[in-house]
Amino acid sequence: MTPTTEDLRGDAPPRGPLLLDPAFLRLWCGATASGLATWSLPFVLGLAVLERSITPTVLGLVLAARTVGFLLAVPAAGVLADRYSRRAVVLWAGLAAAVAAPVIAYGLGRSTLVMAVAALVAGAGQGACRPAFQALTAEVVLAADRRRANAAMTVAVRVTSLVAPGLTALLATVAGVWALLIATGALWLVAGLLPPAGKPSAPTSGTRFAPVAEFLEGVREARRHPWFLAGLGALTAVIATGYSATGVALPLVSRDDYGTEFVLAAATTGYTVGALLGGLLLSRWSPRAPGWTALLGLGCYGLAPLSLVVPTSPLVVIAAYVVAGVGIELFNVPWFTATQHEVAPDKLARVSSLDFLLSYGLAPLGLSVMAPLIEHVGVAPVMVGCAVICFAAPALAALHPSSRSFATGSAVRG
Structure with missing residues (x-):
């Protein structure tokens, strides 16, 4: 359905249950997957410490590397998501984090450097997703429905936070930490591939790419x-x-x-x-x-x-x-x-x-x-x-x- 002027201003009434809208459902599932993947990495690595696969010092270094990746990616992703397709930024961010997860698994007990570099990439994927998902929500959801959409997003995150720790600990006894890290990569793959396309981005051909100036x-x-x-x-x-x-x-x-x-x-x-x-x-x-x-x-x-x-x-x-x-x-x-x-x-x-x-x-x-x-x-x-x-x-x-x-x-x- 083509949005009307009232839709874009937010004057139109809500259109009905959001989760019955296929586009929002894909966005909601993708954002939920990214939230679960973001939460799971430190928790799963904490389980690796309990299993003595890594030391607490290694855990601290890996999580610090992830934070650095997040901070480096957030401003760059904001520029890219405004200049190009928000959907494309979500895709590449999800793919980068998806690739990083099995590399972290490979580095368990082998190389702290490999784990730290992969965590840096995973943090960059997490950081790049945040502003891109925010902007993509505004493209996919009509103005009158955005409050309910944002509430649905946060409810999904909180339910995940309640259920996931016990479920993850239970799975760790069966599958092990390595398998859980692979599952984290699969979640990032879902986060990257599932969200729908938003509005076509404004043409940028012929304009000089100046990331600092554009961020300013x-x-x-x-x-x-x-x-x-x-x-x-x-x-x-x-x-x-x-x-x-x-x-x-x-x-x-x-x-x-x-x-x-x-x-x-x-x-x-x-x-x-x-x-x-x-x-x-x-x-x-x-x-x-x-x-x-x-x-x-x-x-x-x-x-x-x-x-x-x-x-x-x-x-x-x-x-x-x-x-x-x-x-x-x-x-x-x-x-x-x-x-x-x-x-x-x-x-x-x-x-x-x-x-x-x-x-x-x-x-x-x-x-x-x-x-x-x-x-x-x-x-x-x-x-x-x-x-x-x-x-x-x-x-x-x-x-x-x-x-x-x-x-x-x-x-x-x-």
Whole structure:
């Protein structure tokens, strides 16, 4: 069906169940496969450490190489996905990661260098997929359906996060780590081959390829949207401080204050369950002030570090993580939907790459700072400081008038 002007502006009503749309179903399955493959590599390599196929040091080096690949690929993929076909970028990114997975398997117990180089390629595939999938979603899904589409994407990710660890551990007892790494490559193959084609890309013949200048065009587009800069600043602050700090502190608190791994496992599961509930809520509910709702949800993450300040009932910690999980999806779904709707379509992948580069790119830096900081000053002061930042950053972002609806009056909408 040819989209109407109302469809493109987002004024038309939703068209019905999205998963009955073959194009969206292919996109949803491809994105889900990429999310599962992204999650599975560190988990499967963790199982390899337990089996003594590799050492914890090798695991750290391999995962660091994957992070480097991700950070190098994200801005380049944003430029390529705006200049050429978003579908083609997803394809080549998926194929690269699919080839890397069996190479990592080959390097197990043989060569750390081989594993690290392959992990670099896998990380590049993961990084290249992120902005390309965001832009491809805007091409495949009509504007009125994008909130539900983004909610469906995140629900799939959260269900996977709940089910996959136990299933993967069970399969490892039967098939082994090597086979699981091959299966990860197969998931990347699905992620690359399955998504549908989007809109034909604008012709680029005769124009000079200048990746730095073109990425800076995306930065200038982002600057046209004050709500985006404010929200990205808040998101980056929360991930670099609260998310990173709790990643270090929760295992320590679970061990030292409660003497059991139960709190760690229950809080982590509670966060995922909360995020799943948040995604389901946003699939049905369209908030009247989506920007303020999103920033309020983002601020809820401050409850996670706050629950770790002093020993309390495990139920308090678990409840805080559940609320934080709900909040993160109250942020994610309106955030992705607004970006797809408000940003100029020919610059969407570059703006999305800036989003992932700053928010997730600074997370490793936050982790590297939080561990020694906690060691020197203690868990409680660091948790209090991170909680204050998690509450304050979204509140400050909400002060700009455009943050109420995550909308810019002069935006070129897709």
